Amino acid sequence: MEEKSRVANILAIVPGLAVMVGTLFLLRTYVEPWMKDAVVLGQKGWLVKVLSLNYILLSIIAGIIYRNVFFGGRIPDWAEAGFRTTRLFIKSGVIMLGSLYTLQKLAKVGSIAILLISTFVFGTVFFVIWYGKRIGMDRSMIGVMGASCGVCGVSAAVATAPGVNAKPSEVALAIATILGFGIMTMFISPFIGKALMMSDYQFGAWVGTGILNSGQVLATCLAFNPTFAPGTAVAYGEIWNVVRVISIPFVVFIVTTWACKSEAAESCDATGQKMDMAKVFKDRFPIFVLGFFGMTALSSLGWLGAEGSNTLHLLRDVMSWIFGIGLVGQGAYIDFRELKRAGGKPLRVGLVAGTLKYVVALIVIMLFVSKDASF
């Protein structure tokens, strides 16, 4: 019986997945090449060069159009299971991105990433606590918004909510706020990066620090430079992204402990026990990060071949497809009608904290991070 339902679950994925794969195929085979040749405003390839409309952003836009236009605001039942594999594709892609580094290279850039990410993550959390209290937001919602603005949108919001007894309906509003902010930054960041003539290193560091969602960080980096190779925006951005998601359990622990401080100790978590850092770490650690480091270890040992080898070429080609498919799905999870309903204090806090982090990160990167890549 169990086996049957598993088979049924897997078969249910096929129609939606076929739509995602087919869409990416059309975008890469016909739409992007056409855009590269199209003359707009007297410039050949203006759509790609100026608007950064490569297959990555087109994938997200296609997903958004599916959800908001063709599907009428709801992914239909026949496609839903397939579209739900979105996170699986993006996380698998992140694991494969580990092949772009060696442990030595990671160590070289990692310390700067850890310093910047720690400063911005915890700086944002403390800012949200201060600002949320100032405008009279619920303590539980301050906790959820602190975690989601500080670390990683949806993942941090859902990881924190039970610990601080936040109302699920308010968590939904917080998620909509963060996603809405992320979409905006995803489309404007490549413009800003090109206007300021940022290097791939600076752009990756900025986007990895200032944008809150793993998929959106990858998409923004690939919109800036669609190449998968060491030394490109996506290679740098992903180091920042990985450091950021690793901080989730630490942030959850700090926020939950803070939120419970004024409450009775018994209310600190659903089981009536005080929060235990080891348990929080075990429950909230993003396991896919281990896969990312595993790939880096294989790359360091030279098991994936030298730069330019067929294996690496194939791996990067597969990666580009995996991300493209995942991003079609991610676009289909963006419902503008839902985003429009976001409002009230979560929206205020999300916009202020998100914008502040995004702008201050840009200033810090431009002032203190050199254009030259570290590897």
Add this chain to the structure above:
Amino acid sequence: MNILLALDDSSRAMEQAVRLASQHQAGLTALFVLDAGWSVYIGSDFLLGSTARSKFLEYTRDDEFAQQHATVETFQKMAQAAGVPCVIKTTTAQRVPEAILAELEQGGYDTLVMGHPFRRGLEVMRDATAQVLKSAACDVLFVSREG
């Protein structure tokens, strides 16, 4: 006359439904829809296990049941105080308005009463009243939250 009340946390909608049923000696059914759409909303899938997401889904499920208990209890007390007999129904759906419309179709109701804006589960993010109004084949009374 047969009235369906779509339950959310609006006590004014409950009051209006009870008043209407009492005035017209009508049958009154209250429907509470448990929102099962959370896993889709947060993008959880069975292939990619995530403890944080699973725990959040358990948390939302517990919250749904707690809300059901509190809302139904409030409504029952109100109906009893007014001496209006009522039937309580509970169902689960991915989208709350679809369950309300399905009940309207099956139950042969003359009037639907619901709060506006309707706040049940993830409908805080959506426009349930517009969706119901578009498809309901009976009279619909939207009750504002503020008197």
